[in-house]
Amino acid sequence: MSKPPKNNKISLAEVARAAGVSKMTASRVMRGEGGYSEKTRERVMAQVDLLGYLPNRLATVFAGDTSSTFVGVSIPDLGNEVFAQVLEGIDRKLGSFGHQTVLGLTQHTHAEEENWIQTVLSWQPAGLILTGRSHSVRALDMLRNSGLPVVEIWDLNSSPLDMSVGINHFDSGFDMGRFLIGLGYRAIGYVGTLHDTANAATARLDGFTKAVADGGGIVCKQLCLHDTASFYPGYYGTEQLLAGAREVECIFYQNDSMAFGGLQFCTARGMHIPDDIGIAGWGNLPVASVLPKRLTSVHVSHLKLGQTAAEILIAKLSGEPVKTCTDIGFHLIPGATVKSPPGGGAGA
Amino acid sequence: MSKPPKNNKISLAEVARAAGVSKMTASRVMRGEGGYSEKTRERVMAQVDLLGYLPNRLATVFAGDTSSTFVGVSIPDLGNEVFAQVLEGIDRKLGSFGHQTVLGLTQHTHAEEENWIQTVLSWQPAGLILTGRSHSVRALDMLRNSGLPVVEIWDLNSSPLDMSVGINHFDSGFDMGRFLIGLGYRAIGYVGTLHDTANAATARLDGFTKAVADGGGIVCKQLCLHDTASFYPGYYGTEQLLAGAREVECIFYQNDSMAFGGLQFCTARGMHIPDDIGIAGWGNLPVASVLPKRLTSVHVSHLKLGQTAAEILIAKLSGEPVKTCTDIGFHLIPGATVKSPPGGGAGA
DNA sequence: GAGGCTTGAGTTACCCGTAACGTTGCGCAA
DNA sequence: TTGCGCAACGTTACGGGTAACTCAAGCCTC
Numbered sequence: 005m006s007k008p009p010k011n012n013k014i015s016l017a018e019v020a021r022a023a024g025v026s027k028m029t030a031s032r033v034m035r036g037e038g039g040y041s042e043k044t045r046e047r048v049m050a051q052v053d054l055l056g057y058l059p060n061r062l063a064t065v066f067a068g069d070t071s072s073t074f075v076g077v078s079i080p081d082l083g084n085e086v087f088a089q090v091l092e093g094i095d096r097k098l099g100s101f102g103h104q105t106v107l108g109l110t111q112h113t114h115a116e117e118e119n120w121i122q123t124v125l126s127w128q129p130a131g132l133i134l135t136g137r138s139h140s141v142r143a144l145d146m147l148r149n150s151g152l153p154v155v156e157i158w159d160l161n162s163s164p165l166d167m168s169v170g171i172n173h174f175d176s177g178f179d180m181g182r183f184l185i186g187l188g189y190r191a192i193g194y195v196g197t198l199h200d201t202a203n204a205a206t207a208r209l210d211g212f213t214k215a216v217a218d219g220g221g222i223v224c225k226q227l228c229l230h231d232t233a234s235f236y237p238g239y240y241g242t243e244q245l246l247a248g249a250r251e252v253e254c255i256f257y258q259n260d261s262m263a264f265g266g267l268q269f270c271t272a273r274g275m276h277i278p279d280d281i282g283i284a285g286w287g288n289l290p291v292a293s294v295l296p297k298r299l300t301s302v303h304v305s306h307l308k309l310g311q312t313a314a315e316i317l318i319a320k321l322s323g324e325p326v327k328t329c330t331d332i333g334f335h336l337i338p339g340a341t342v343k344s345p346p347g348g349g350a351g352a
Numbered sequence: 353m354s355k356p357p358k359n360n361k362i363s364l365a366e367v368a369r370a371a372g373v374s375k376m377t378a379s380r381v382m383r384g385e386g387g388y389s390e391k392t393r394e395r396v397m398a399q400v401d402l403l404g405y406l407p408n409r410l411a412t413v414f415a416g417d418t419s420s421t422f423v424g425v426s427i428p429d430l431g432n433e434v435f436a437q438v439l440e441g442i443d444r445k446l447g448s449f450g451h452q453t454v455l456g457l458t459q460h461t462h463a464e465e466e467n468w469i470q471t472v473l474s475w476q477p478a479g480l481i482l483t484g485r486s487h488s489v490r491a492l493d494m495l496r497n498s499g500l501p502v503v504e505i506w507d508l509n510s511s512p513l514d515m516s517v518g519i520n521h522f523d524s525g526f527d528m529g530r531f532l533i534g535l536g537y538r539a540i541g542y543v544g545t546l547h548d549t550a551n552a553a554t555a556r557l558d559g560f561t562k563a564v565a566d567g568g569g570i571v572c573k574q575l576c577l578h579d580t581a582s583f584y585p586g587y588y589g590t591e592q593l594l595a596g597a598r599e600v601e602c603i604f605y606q607n608d609s610m611a612f613g614g615l616q617f618c619t620a621r622g623m624h625i626p627d628d629i630g631i632a633g634w635g636n637l638p639v640a641s642v643l644p645k646r647l648t649s650v651h652v653s654h655l656k657l658g659q660t661a662a663e664i665l666i667a668k669l670s671g672e673p674v675k676t677c678t679d680i681g682f683h684l685i686p687g688a689t690v691k692s693p694p695g696g697g698a699g700a
Numbered sequence: 701g702a703g704g705c706t707t708g709a710g711t712t713a714c715c716c717g718t719a720a721c722g723t724t725g726c727g728c729a730a
Numbered sequence: 731t732t733g734c735g736c737a738a739c740g741t742t743a744c745g746g747g748t749a750a751c752t753c754a755a756g757c758c759t760c
Contacts, residue, residue, distance in 0.1 A: 028741080035718090039738065074454075077455075083437065106455075107453040126408065127452070128408060289639075291639050376747095377710075380709090382747095414747075415715055702760100703759090704759085713751100719744085721740105723739085724739080728734090730734100
């Protein structure tokens with residue numbers, strides 16, 4: 005009864021005692037930074053193996069008054085394949101540099117993000133990677149107060165809190181708009197969702213709208229209040245759009261998943277793609293290749309985006325100078341779900 | 353020069369001093385477990401807001417000699433949509449119970465997993481969730497030594513290390529085999545990949561092979577050495593399979609992504625589905641709905657799998673009794689990419 | 701008004717490593 | 731022999747928070 009069983013963890017002191025050396029000597033051996041004889045090293049390591057000692061990193065961070073090797077990574081949701089790839093890129097790169105990812109799924113809400121930021125900061129992370137550029141006031145306060153490096157990813161279109169990696173969504177929307185106008189489309193639809201933090205999609209839509217307007221066309225928008233920008237919202241969003249605006253010749257979707265839904269709806273209604281209606285997505289999902297026709301889309305290397313974000317954070321942590329904004333770039337995939345360029349495909 | 357600037361973090365002691373109380377009183381207020389007056393509480397909280405104090409959870413864990421609220425979660429890769437969903441289920445559930453996910457992508461290798469386990473354990477997590485049932489000897493040693501609760505997910509087909517959540521992959525393969533035999537197929541192909549830890553897929557294949565053999569059919573296997581079980585391996589695997597065994601009437605794939613690849617290959621070769629050849633996948637990806645015909649597949653609720661794993665871990669941590677093995681179940685999606693049952697579709 | 705109980709708040713020890721510094725003992729040169 | 735330098739190792743003092751204990755003041759009771 006004298007003491008609660010504690011945990012059965014082996015401490016450095018126990019290893020040291022078993023090896024007949026002081027804690028400090030054992031510590032030096034564990035860190036391998038010299039200051040001990042070969043004989044001592046062997047004695048200590050023998051006990052480490054014997055007792056199954058695992059260092060307690062909490063204590064290390066605590067003692068050194070340094071930050072941990074944690075990196076907090078916030079992602080809206082993993083249902084979106086795109087973010088899953090970003091996360092994969094981040095974690096792989098962080099891992100290869102001895103960092104650990106502490107994950108946070110924010111569900112696109114400020115409240116979740118703020119909550120998570122507070123928790124993560126209390127674990128003394130080395131830095132943070134956040135998706136999106138929009139954060140609550142309190143979140144911004146905490147981030148600034150922490151003095152930690154922060155990389156905002158995905159949406160480049162802003163003056164970042166600290167560092168930023170992503171693409172210019174406005175431009176990508178603009179390019180798609182100009183492309184469709186160039187093909188001769190004028191009455192163009194857009195189907196997307198409404199999210200608190202879906203600023204990137206909003207920026208794309210803005211760019212798109214501008215390009216179409218510049219080209220003398222008009223954009224007919226259909227924004228559904230739905231939790232995720234996925235297949236079914238695309239399907240039903242298309243239904244609603246076409247119910248209200250039959251003359252639409254082509255539809256641009258917030259992402260490929262929604263475009264799939266729209267494609268499914270149009271096909272089910274007996275429409276032919278691209279003869280009766282054009283379809284364009286965004287994101288260029290690998291799975292798009294399953295379609296009989298290549299989906300018109302915008303390609304972004306999500307894996308690279310994640311890797312770059314991690315690299316920049318690591319560089320910053322090493323004290324290297326880093327760029328504030330890093331543009332990953334994108335390129336438009338013409339595809340076959342919109343009509344061919346005027347002047348004929350065969351003409352040289 | 354006397355002292356390195358340290359970090360500018362506000363400690364509890366500073367809050368206490370500013371509020372004119374002792375560290376201990378401030379601690380009690382922070383934890384809200386009573387033992388102080390309302391006036392004191394207000395004084396302390398006022399300083400917390402003023403100074404922007406954030407508790408240091410490392411110190412809490414350290415002091416209490418308890419475990420942290422971290423849960424280590426290992427996932428093979430996020431390129432596979434299925435695992436992304438599992439992770440989403442886990443993190444959401446853990447988060448709602450005040451736990452944090454420390455992610456590890458193992459790339460299907462023991463070496464990566466072992467490495468990651470060692471690191472994660474050094475952070476004193478509350479428990480672990482690991483994908484798969486196969487681990488290196490040293491990993492098993494460390495896990496047992498830690499005494500922490502461990503949930504192995506995905507593959508139920510084993511005596512777990514501690515707890516296990518998943519489905520019986522053998523059975524799911526068997527059911528698919530019996531189903532295809534029932535449709536009259538006899539010469540059946542299988543296309544999959546070879547991974548160190550892809551035991552689940554192997555179990556499915558075993559079950560499948562048994563059912564087909566029981567029904568008097570034969571399975572013609574094509575296992576490609578490839579990093580991920582995705583679209584292109586499915587495409588080229590199909591090409592190789594059909595090059596070697598033209599008489600194959602139907603192909604079962606390791607997962608839907610590979611089935612998509614196969615579908616694409618067959619369609620490109622002018623074959624008609626299911627008249628010329630049958631196609632069956634596994635996993636029932638949401639995106640499958642984009643196909644003009646419903647893909648024959650096996651449905652597993654990945655999100656639920658993740659949630660359940662997290663729930664079981666949390667229950668265990670609360671000291672509640674938990675089941676050692678939890679079967680999530682699956683069901684076969686007949687789909688339209690295989691031929692209709694003998695006796696005609698219209699028959700009752 | 702003395703004694704006992706409750707409440708509020710301070711003290712001390714400790715968790716597990718590490719930094720900084722102190723000590724020991726040996727080899728070698730003067 | 732003495733002195734010095736250096737390698738090898740021990741001691742002490744943290745770091746931020748918490749548990750357990752102590753102490754003081756206020757209130758009530760008879």
